[in-house]
Amino acid sequence: MPSRNLLFINGPNLNLLGTREPHIYGSTTLPDVEAAAKQQAASLSISLATFQSNHEGAIVDRIQAARDEGVDAIVINPGAFTHTSVAIRDALLGVGIPYVELHVSNVHAREEWRRHSYFTDKAVAMVCGMGGSRVHGGY
Numbered sequence: 001m002p003s004r005n006l007l008f009i010n011g012p013n014l015n016l017l018g019t020r021e022p023h024i025y026g027s028t029t030l031p032d033v034e035a036a037a038k039q040q041a042a043s044l045s046i047s048l049a050t051f052q053s054n055h056e057g058a059i060v061d062r063i064q065a066a067r068d069e070g071v072d073a074i075v076i077n078p079g080a081f082t083h084t085s086v087a088i089r090d091a092l093l094g095v096g097i098p099y100v101e102l103h104v105s106n107v108h109a110r111e112e113w114r115r116h117s118y119f120t121d122k123a124v125a126m127v128c129g130m131g132g133s134r135v136h137g138g139y
């Protein structure tokens with residue numbers, strides 16, 4: 001049975017998306033990203049819930065709640081928690097919901113420390129944008 005009930009989670013500072021560093025994170029705001037995702041999901045008869053928090057524990061709580069909601073899959077941009085949060089990793093593995101790790105920027109074309117993720121090894125897929133790549137004037 002294909003996924004029909006998705007949850008899109010965005011981590012810390014992504015509520016400011018589109019307001020600064022457009023050369024890395026683009027100029028589209030998070031509400032616009034979420035609206036476009038919901039529209040696309042609806043066109044595929046998929047239910048998409050969205051959640052953004054700057055707080056690690058709130059993200060853990062949201063992931064845990066997803067299991068009781070019958071969420072089939074999670075798309076998560078952990079933001080800076082990508083590189084630090086065993087707690088969010090454990091929550092994802094604990095609920096047993098498959099997830100896709102998503103990044104706006106090309107984390108592999110940026111600082112060395114951004115290349116480590118606590119999520120990629122257990123993700124169904126990992127998707128990166130090209131923000132921050134040299135081709136886009138990144139550092």
Ligand SMILES: O=C(O)[C@]1(O)C=C(c2cccc(Sc3ccccc3)c2)[C@@H](O)[C@H](O)C1
Pocket residue numbers: 012013014015016017018019020021025077078079080081082102103104105106107114
């Ligand atoms: O590229 C991403 O999506 C990423 O997950 C997002 C991140 C991130 C970090 C800080 C702010 C923002 S969003 C933003 C950008 C510019 C101004 C304000 C907020 C995203 C990074 O911490 C991660 O290393 C990479």
